[in-house]
Amino acid sequence: xxxxxxxxxxxxxxxxxxxxxxxxxxxxxxxxxxxxxxxxxxxxxxxxxxxxxxxxxxxxxxxxxxxxxxxxxxxxxxxxxxxxxxxxxxxxxxxxxxxxxxxxxxxxxxxxxxxxxxxxxxxxxxxxxxxxxxxxxxxxxxxxxxxxxxxxxxxxxxxxxxxxxxxxxxxxxxxxxxxxxxxxxxxxxx
Numbered sequence: 089x090x091x092x093x094x095x096x097x098x099x100x101x102x103x104x105x106x107x108x109x110x111x112x113x114x115x116x117x118x119x120x121x122x123x124x125x126x127x128x129x130x131x132x133x134x135x136x137x138x139x140x141x142x143x144x145x146x147x148x149x150x151x152x153x154x155x156x157x158x159x160x161x162x163x164x165x166x167x168x169x170x171x172x173x174x175x176x177x178x179x180x181x182x183x184x185x186x187x188x189x190x191x192x193x194x195x196x197x198x199x200x201x202x203x204x205x206x207x208x209x210x211x212x213x214x215x216x217x218x219x220x221x222x223x224x225x226x227x228x229x230x231x232x233x234x235x236x237x238x239x240x241x242x243x244x245x246x247x248x249x250x251x252x253x254x255x256x257x258x259x260x261x262x263x264x265x266x267x268x269x270x271x272x273x274x275x276x277x278x
Contacts, residue, residue, distance in 0.1 A: 145185065146197065147185060147187075147197050147274075148274075149271050150273075150274060151269060151270070151271060152271065152272050157270040160203075160270055161265065161266060163234055163262060165231075165232050165233065167232075168231050169207045169210070169231060170209075170230055171207060171229075171233070173203055173204070173235070173236045173237070174198070174203060174215070174238075174239060174252075175198075175202065175203035175204075175236070175237075175268055176200060176202055176203070176241075177200075177238065177264050177267065177268060178241055179200055179201065180241065182200025183199065184200075185198070186199075186217055186218065188204065188239070188273075189215070190215060191214055192214075195273040196272070196273050198239050198271070201268045202268050202269050202270070202271050203268045203269075203270055204270070204271055204273060205270065208229050210230050210231045211228065211229065212226060212227070215252050217239065223251060225251075225254070227254065236254070237252050237254055238253045239253075240252075240253055
C-alpha cells in the first residue's frame, strides 16, 4: 500500500492513544469520559491529516489588489476581447489548491472562495485542471461576451475529483463572485 493510504490510520491511532493516556493521567472516575477524550484526540488527528493532505500540493497564488477586484466586479469586458470568470465558491476543501490550465498553459491554482478574470481573444478555449479533473471544458468566447465557469470539487473517500460547470450570466452568479477573493494568473495568456 502507498504511504498516503496508511497516514489516516496512523494519525487516528496516535490520536486515540494520546487521548487515552491523557485521560488515564487525569485521574477521572468516569470510564466514558476517558473514551470521549480518546475520541476527541482521534478526531483531531484525522482533521490534521485532512488539512495536510489538502494543502500538500499547493503552489503560490497571486492575490489581486482591492482596486483590481472592484474593476473586475464591474463585469465590463475589454474592447475586442471576451471575459471568462472562473470561480470556486466551495468552502469544503478551501485550502486545497487546484491547478488551472488554459489552452495548455498553467495559469495558477484556484482555492475555495476565489475567482480569476481571464480576458481572452475571441474563439474556442480549453480549460483543464490537474490529473483529478474528470473532463476538460471547451468554451467559446466572443468579443464583448462574459462567460462564467465554476470549478467544483467532488469529494470522495480517498480522492477528490473536480470538474468545470458552465454557469448562466445572472444576478445570482454575479453575487456569488462578490463573496470570493480575486486571484491573478501567474502567467499572462492573452
